[in-house]
Amino acid sequence: MKIFNYSTVVLALLCSVAISAQEPVQVTVNEDAEAPMISKHIYGHFSEHLGRCIYGGLYVGEESMVPNTAGVRNDIIEALKELKIPNLRWPGGCFADTYHWKDGVGPKSERPTMINRWWGGVTEDNSFGTHDFLNLCETLGAEPYLAANVGSSTVKEFTEYVEYVLHQGGSPMAEWRKENGREEPWNVKYWGVGNEMWGCGGNMTAEHYANIYRQYATFMTDWTNSDGIFRIASGANVDDYHWTEVLMRDIPKHLIEGVALHSYSFVEWNEKGSSIDYSEEEYFSTMKTALKMDTLVTKHSAIMDKYDPDNTIALVVDEWGGWYDVMEGTNPGFLYQQNTMRDAMIAGISLNIFNNHARRVKMANLAQTVNVLQAVVLTEDEKMLLTPTYHVMKMYNVHQDAQLLPVDFDSPTYGFEGEELPAISISASKTEAGEINVSLVNIDAHKSHTVKLNLGDMDVKDFSGTILSSDDLQDHNTFDEPEKITPKELKKVKFRKGMLEVEVPPFSVMVLTGK
Numbered sequence: 001m002k003i004f005n006y007s008t009v010v011l012a013l014l015c016s017v018a019i020s021a022q023e024p025v026q027v028t029v030n031e032d033a034e035a036p037m038i039s040k041h042i043y044g045h046f047s048e049h050l051g052r053c054i055y056g057g058l059y060v061g062e063e064s065m066v067p068n069t070a071g072v073r074n075d076i077i078e079a080l081k082e083l084k085i086p087n088l089r090w091p092g093g094c095f096a097d098t099y100h101w102k103d104g105v106g107p108k109s110e111r112p113t114m115i116n117r118w119w120g121g122v123t124e125d126n127s128f129g130t131h132d133f134l135n136l137c138e139t140l141g142a143e144p145y146l147a148a149n150v151g152s153s154t155v156k157e158f159t160e161y162v163e164y165v166l167h168q169g170g171s172p173m174a175e176w177r178k179e180n181g182r183e184e185p186w187n188v189k190y191w192g193v194g195n196e197m198w199g200c201g202g203n204m205t206a207e208h209y210a211n212i213y214r215q216y217a218t219f220m221t222d223w224t225n226s227d228g229i230f231r232i233a234s235g236a237n238v239d240d241y242h243w244t245e246v247l248m249r250d251i252p253k254h255l256i257e258g259v260a261l262h263s264y265s266f267v268e269w270n271e272k273g274s275s276i277d278y279s280e281e282e283y284f285s286t287m288k289t290a291l292k293m294d295t296l297v298t299k300h301s302a303i304m305d306k307y308d309p310d311n312t313i314a315l316v317v318d319e320w321g322g323w324y325d326v327m328e329g330t331n332p333g334f335l336y337q338q339n340t341m342r343d344a345m346i347a348g349i350s351l352n353i354f355n356n357h358a359r360r361v362k363m364a365n366l367a368q369t370v371n372v373l374q375a376v377v378l379t380e381d382e383k384m385l386l387t388p389t390y391h392v393m394k395m396y397n398v399h400q401d402a403q404l405l406p407v408d409f410d411s412p413t414y415g416f417e418g419e420e421l422p423a424i425s426i427s428a429s430k431t432e433a434g435e436i437n438v439s440l441v442n443i444d445a446h447k448s449h450t451v452k453l454n455l456g457d458m459d460v461k462d463f464s465g466t467i468l469s470s471d472d473l474q475d476h477n478t479f480d481e482p483e484k485i486t487p488k489e490l491k492k493v494k495f496r497k498g499m500l501e502v503e504v505p506p507f508s509v510m511v512l513t514g515k
């Protein structure tokens, strides 16, 4: 048992203040002509037919009292546009390998129903289908990422899907699309060839899937992939490096453009705990799994480098985010959870990791957009709220398609019961217009850190910034108090002679912009 007395606590506090005051974190921000662009697709999202993500979330139907465009809530459309959502992955997830796309096109009244067997066993009426999704992406200005069925489909069903969506005319599927009201093909570049094929996609071995993948990828397009399709192979579960090794080794390069990776942050997989009522111990464990993303991306990239030294195949982290127990009283199969400052930390550090690995990571998709897992939007009847994660994604969108500025620094640590984690996470970039953006996260639950960034002779006159912080780690927005946590203007940013100095409070995320 630990025993603290008043003087020990005071001494510890004084020390921490002294450390923070005496030892600022020294960061060098480098300009490197060889550094990669941060693809805007790292800021992608994922909407599955799961719980209230699509039905009763994004999609309320045209007859709904909630203002909508073709059945999709207008407030969500506006929020996602503000976010500059670059791409949206659909319809799953595990749902993808149960989904038969033909059931979701044609007159809605004639569409068959289906049982969503992975998520709650509910009956869906297929009223939100391919036209609805692709038209929504056009409204949002987002690129669609269709995760298509391999596990319970056939090569014929899959290739007909491609034909339906992409072909101009003169083929049975393109003509059927026209009959269903869409004359021109859509522009769909990103296609997922199944999802989690090691699990809900068919419980396959990597070797078996690599062969199946080759077959599907061959028939999706022609000899030269003149359709310009970006084929994404279903990737590894967390640290299953063998999976990536086999895909990279066994799939010829002309058949693949991306390899996926899924990794979630949690306390313990079998004991996830509450999304709002958690201890510091649980917070610390969640941060540990979130930070593990750096190791995962580094190691999967190293395998890819071995087989693809020219970096032609992208690492696509198409599912990431925090995963906790569902909110009390909600359907366990619906994965509805709240979103606190802990989630803001996950978002901030994950996006920094992806930015810093932009050479190989070309796309990532937060799970999920509405009412499921680490959602950016929550709804309750006609009400909608934006979560702390939404605000982080929006603050960070300045990095989209900007050039990475690699950073060097030694992070101070955040310790808990004998274990330590790096407290500070940073990424930086330069836009085409020459604006410098630096995103900083301090995951420490107690200590603030002074961070000094040396920008050398970069051409910047002044810096301003925004911060997302709150009094308590467990704070979150509710339908009664939807704006408890919103970004605020950062008052104290010092910038002189190329040196930027800022105080980063405990569990806060900030973005500094220099012009």
Ligand code: AHR
Residues within 6 Å of the ligand: 048, 092, 093, 094, 095, 195, 196, 319, 367, 368, 373
């Ligand atoms: O995002 C929820 C589920 O997590 C997805 O359906 C699946 O791909 C993953 O296991």
